[in-house]
Amino acid sequence: MHRNPSRPMSPHLTIFKWGPHMLVSILHRVTGTGLATLGAALFVWWLVALASGPEAYAGFTAWLGALGGAGFTVEKDAWEWIKYAFWAAIGIGLTWALFQHMLSGIRHLVMDIGAGYELRANRLWAVMTLVGALLLTVLAWGAMILWRMAA
């Protein structure tokens, strides 16, 4: 198939003025791609480890602990801190991606029935998915940390 490179392409990102709805739209795809690769791999690993017996499951939970920021108070050298921060960032990132994709997905479902296209409403709910995802991420991690401290 022929493609004429001089034809304008849409969306023409370089001349668009960024707004929250655009950010939420592209974040939906970015978070979706992250969840579909990393998140799905983690999910499959969980089930396969569960089916493979206690030893495989312990191996999985050790990794999940690293993603969940386990061992925060343990003394570490600089390299171990970098590794720790790297895995914790992936764990937090996946949690946030899940909430962001979930909320912007619900927003898309509402828009699919034809609602929420008015400029102000559209903008408001775009911002709300961003705020909501951050809030839910903080809540989920707060609950996890409290739960671990209580255990």
Place this chain on the structure above:
Amino acid sequence: MKMETPLGRVRGLGSAKAGAHHWWLERLTAVATLVLLVWLVVSLVRMPDLDHRTVAEWLASPLAAVPMLLLIIGMFWHLKMGLQVVVEDYVHSDGPKLAWIALINFLSLFGAGLAIFAVLKIALGAGAG
């Protein structure tokens, strides 16, 4: 000047007439995944312990195994379609596009297959002991 009618030129370049079905299934699997994921998180949080024995015994019961299988089907179907849309939108040359879509189809089927097999192994008794 090519000896070609306007109809001959545009034939085969249009929609494959499968877009609406793809769109609808993406929404349907989104709702299924949303509901079942909430179910999974609530179930895990309510468990007294998350060790191997507790979780495996829970998953062996029909009322856990069946929703989990449905979650796997809905989630992997959804992620396969979502990744495909991303590739269709951003990969513009036909060869790489075809290769990516084939890879997405194979890998998501492989992932779903692994997950389904794992649940069945536990639920049908071989892994719970």
